Amino acid sequence: MTNVLSFTPTTPLLRHLSVFSILRRRHNPTTLKSPPHTLSQSPLHCAPHPLPRPSRSASALPAPADGLMQDAGATAVVLAGAYGLVLCFDNLTQRNLLQQNLSRKLVHILSGIFFMLSWPIFSTSTDARYFASVVPLVNCLRLLLHGFSLVTNEGLVKSVTREGNPKELLRGPLYYVLILILCALVFWRESPVGLISLAMMCGGDGVADIMGRKFGSIKIPYNPKKSWAGSISMFLFGFLISMGMLYYYSFLGYFELNWIQTAEKVAFVALVATLVESLPITKVLDDNISVPLASMAAAYLIFSL
Numbered sequence: 566m567t568n569v570l571s572f573t574p575t576t577p578l579l580r581h582l583s584v585f586s587i588l589r590r591r592h593n594p595t596t597l598k599s600p601p602h603t604l605s606q607s608p609l610h611c612a613p614h615p616l617p618r619p620s621r622s623a624s625a626l627p628a629p630a631d632g633l634m635q636d637a638g639a640t641a642v643v644l645a646g647a648y649g650l651v652l653c654f655d656n657l658t659q660r661n662l663l664q665q666n667l668s669r670k671l672v673h674i675l676s677g678i679f680f681m682l683s684w685p686i687f688s689t690s691t692d693a694r695y696f697a698s699v700v701p702l703v704n705c706l707r708l709l710l711h712g713f714s715l716v717t718n719e720g721l722v723k724s725v726t727r728e729g730n731p732k733e734l735l736r737g738p739l740y741y742v743l744i745l746i747l748c749a750l751v752f753w754r755e756s757p758v759g760l761i762s763l764a765m766m767c768g769g770d771g772v773a774d775i776m777g778r779k780f781g782s783i784k785i786p787y788n789p790k791k792s793w794a795g796s797i798s799m800f801l802f803g804f805l806i807s808m809g810m811l812y813y814y815s816f817l818g819y820f821e822l823n824w825i826q827t828a829e830k831v832a833f834v835a836l837v838a839t840l841v842e843s844l845p846i847t848k849v850l851d852d853n854i855s856v857p858l859a860s861m862a863a864a865y866l867i868f869s870l
């Protein structure tokens with residue numbers, strides 16, 4: 566199998582791989598007629614492996630309806646997961662088993678990571694990304710309703726804000742879900758750019774807060790609100806979670822990676838994200854916007870080389 570990380574925008578958006586068709590392919594070696602493509606590079610789209618059309622029994626639904634059912638079900642499952650995650654941390658915070666700040670950060674870290682992990686359960690349809698984007702969109706509406714106090718939900722506010730002020734929902738958390746929507750729609754499962762950017766925002770920035778608050782006695786010279794411990798954690802966890810996510814998608818057959826090159830490129834993106842996160846610009850630009858956007862730009866450039 567050619568071991569190259571490569572993507573191409575020229576190949577039309579062929580049928581995307583879903584975890585089921587990949588597992589079917591993996592466990593049915595006879596269908597793997599030829600090694601996957603080696604493609605020219607571009608960071609926007611990878612042409613999925615040539616997939617044989619799955620054989621369908623006479624009683625099976627026609628492909629579009631089948632995909633529609635799968636995407637509708639996946640959307641319901643991920644929506645329930647999102648609601649359950651926040652409810653779980655709400656309970657832990659309400660029972661004072663978890664500090665509010667830590668609860669918010671764990672929701673920050675886990676929401677995006679679980680969201681990315683869920684993408685392969687959606688169908689191979691080119692519309693699957695729109696179904697997946699419904700989840701952060703529903704949460705966006707939820708944050709708006711609660712942020713403007715049109716609806717009250719103590720638990721959500723307590724598990725997702727710093728001081729328990731509903732208006733806080735209209736900043737960090739809202740930008741966070743908007744970035745989830747952007748990455749799902751623009752990059753989806755086809756490109757490492759979205760996965761790496763979300764890993765930096767969720768894993769890197771989230772862990773930086775936890776480690777920085779706990780061990781951040783030595784501050785960064787140009788930003789006394791940030792610390793070396795926080796920034797080093799941002800780099801390390803942003804890198805590790807990005808690589809882990811790329812390995813997950815590689816295992817499922819979405820990417821073929823040259824791991825040495827990929828590690829070097831992801832390290833570069835993690836460095837850029839860490840530098841941006843350390844800047845004293847939070848009052849002007851929330852780091853749930855600056856970190857993922859800087860990561861997208863850096864990842865797009867470095868994966869184009």
Ligand SMILES: C/C(=C\COP(=O)(O)O)CCC[C@H](C)CCC[C@H](C)CCCC(C)C
Pocket residue numbers: 643644646647650651669670672673675676677679680683700701702704724725726736737738741742745853
């Ligand atoms: C607390 C959050 C952001 C705050 O960021 P910061 O200001 O501390 O830098 C995250 C808010 C998460 C949101 C309420 C729920 C998002 C759920 C997500 C769209 C889907 C998760 C699905 C998965 C299966 C659990």
Ligand SMILES: Nc1ccn([C@@H]2O[C@H](COP(=O)(O)OP(=O)(O)O)[C@@H](O)[C@H]2O)c(=O)n1
Pocket residue numbers: 737770771773774775776777778781790791792793794795796799842843847852
């Ligand atoms: N690089 C970093 C990031 C955060 N932190 C610590 O984490 C706290 C919250 O960081 P932040 O303002 O970036 O929080 P969010 O905007 O990510 O919620 C900071 O006030 C620091 O105590 C750090 O020490 N070093």
